[in-house]
Amino acid sequence: MFVIITYDVNEKRVGKVCKKLKEYLTWTQNSVFEGEITKTQFLKCRKAVESIIDPMQDSLYYYIIENPRHLKKELHGHEKGDMDIFF
Amino acid sequence: MFVIITYDVNEKRVGKVCKKLKEYLTWTQNSVFEGEITKTQFLKCRKAVESIIDPMQDSLYYYIIENPRHLKKELHGHEKGDMDIFF
Structure with missing residues (x-):
């Protein structure tokens, strides 16, 4: 499955949330992570971050999105995707 | 079709971008808009915001996501979705 996770988290907890999501998914920009993931891993990820x-x-x-083929992703502009600015 | 738009825009332009996206889609949180939209409206929205x-x-x-049935959306926690804090 393909998963997009967006979050709005108090700054006290945001570092921990990012770190946990990074274990399972790819950071794209601001408060958005995405990636292909198995159902089991996704449930583990949810449990941990929740x-x-x-x-x-x-x-x-x-x-x-159960089948990643049902998703089309496009970027306009400058690609970031470098988490190092956070950690 | 169902569309999720996430943005990372310099604060000088972010107000304009939000205002434009709000004409077509629904704000969910931080830098994320989403909603069902026709192909024509989506192209108009893209052109305007780009x-x-x-x-x-x-x-x-x-x-x-061409067919909204291929998307499952879930929320954990507190729902915001009130754009008035921005405008």
């Missing part, structure tokens, strides 16, 4: 956030303040959106 | 950004500095990611 245990970090405060659901009363923070939010995570999951966009799940 | 004329605002500086492709050397800014970036726009388009995730396009």
